Amino acid sequence: MSAGVKxxxxxxxxxxxxxxxxxxxxxxxxNWWPLVVVFTYALAPLPNGLFGRYVSSDPLADVGSSVADFxxxxxxxxxxxxxxxxxxxxxSGIITTPAMMMSIGGGMLVYGTIIVYGTLFRAQSDx
Amino acid sequence: xxxxxxWNCNLPRLPSAWREQxxxxxxxxxxxxxxxxWWVFIDGLVMSRTLENSPVKFGFxxxxxxxxxxxxxxxxxxxxxxxxxxDGFGYSSGGGGLAGKAKLTLFIGIALLAGGVAGxxxxxxxxxxxxxxxxxxxxxxxxxxIQTVCLLLASIVLWFVHNSEHDxxxxxxxx
Numbered sequence: 058m059s060a061g062v063k064x065x066x067x068x069x070x071x072x073x074x075x076x077x078x079x080x081x082x083x084x085x086x087x088n089w090w091p092l093v094v095v096f097t098y099a100l101a102p103l104p105n106g107l108f109g110r111y112v113s114s115d116p117l118a119d120v121g122s123s124v125a126d127f128x129x130x131x132x133x134x135x136x137x138x139x140x141x142x143x144x145x146x147x148x149s150g151i152i153t154t155p156a157m158m159m160s161i162g163g164g165m166l167v168y169g170t171i172i173v174y175g176t177l178f179r180a181q182s183d184x
Numbered sequence: 185x186x187x188x189x190x191w192n193c194n195l196p197r198l199p200s201a202w203r204e205q206x207x208x209x210x211x212x213x214x215x216x217x218x219x220x221x222w223w224v225f226i227d228g229l230v231m232s233r234t235l236e237n238s239p240v241k242f243g244f245x246x247x248x249x250x251x252x253x254x255x256x257x258x259x260x261x262x263x264x265x266x267x268x269x270x271d272g273f274g275y276s277s278g279g280g281g282l283a284g285k286a287k288l289t290l291f292i293g294i295a296l297l298a299g300g301v302a303g304x305x306x307x308x309x310x311x312x313x314x315x316x317x318x319x320x321x322x323x324x325x326x327x328x329x330i331q332t333v334c335l336l337l338a339s340i341v342l343w344f345v346h347n348s349e350h351d352x353x354x355x356x357x358x359x
Contacts, residue, residue, distance in 0.1 A: 126207075126211045126346070129208060129211040129212055129215065130211055130212075130214065130215035130218075130342075131215070132212070132215070133211070133212045133213070133214070133215030133216045133219065134215045134216075134218065134219040136216070137215070137216045137219035137220055137223065138219055138223065141219065141220070141223030141226075141227075142223075144223070144227070145223060145226055145227045145230055148227055148230075148231070149227070149230040149231055149234045150234065151234075
């Protein structure tokens with residue numbers, strides 16, 4: 058039980074660090090464009106969560122797997138958008154390269170936290 | 185029953201757990217490639233708008249290959265390939281006509297994909313290479329080609345993964 062509490066504390070620290078990095082990447086340079094990245098990463102687990110639940114409700118239906126595949130496609134689109142947006146902004150000179158790196162790092166921390174939390178939660182609910 | 189695709193031969197050797205993962209990973213990879221292509225295109229668009237006194241204007245014709253490829257990807261991947269196998273027997277009014285329509289739709293989809301790639305190459309040649317623009321502007325022309333090739337690869341990956349899975353199911357039922 059204490060290991061679970063430690064995991065949750067560590068994950069929340071990671072989430073806070075991710076948000077801190079994302080906000081710093083905007084605030085240090087006075088340019089708030091990279092904040093959009095946070096929304097793409099925060100929205101990224103949503104399609105899998107919504108459409109994946111649809112599969113488990115009816116495993117024999119053939120429609121379910123294609124709906125889940127559409128969810129995976131959307132998830133992948135959102136994750137790659139989280140990388141693509143800072144890269145494009147940095148390439149066109151709207152934000153600086155350090156801001157781009159901080160934004161990508163913060164976004165990856167936020168998304169990784171959500172993914173790890175999701176897998177832990179699913180493993181616990183299986184038992 | 186004639187096999188339509190060559191790659192059916194070696195896939196059934198994979199263990200079934202890998203096949204499920206292949207389907208998931210393939211779908212993720214396809215979405216990633218699709219979005220990568222569109223982001224490269226957006227990068228070229230932003231570059232062309234932020235460049236001062238650019239010799240070429242980024243017009244609507246640069247959008248057309250990517251839109252064609254996206255449309256072709258949607259059409260190609262929304263066809264159930266079992267429809268193609270159904271011709272020959274059964275109801276001559278129902279099954280045969282349906283297979284013909286599916287073939288025609290598949291042909292239109294693949295033609296849209298190939299036309300998108302060819303169109304992006306044509307735009308690269310006509311607008312960027314023949315006038316002899318310098319490297320930073322030439323990059324904008326290449327983003328179009330990269331975008332359509334990424335969309336083509338995404339379409340191929342999605343199609344391959346889904347239809348190979350279907351064939352494995354088919355074999356599994358037969359055994």
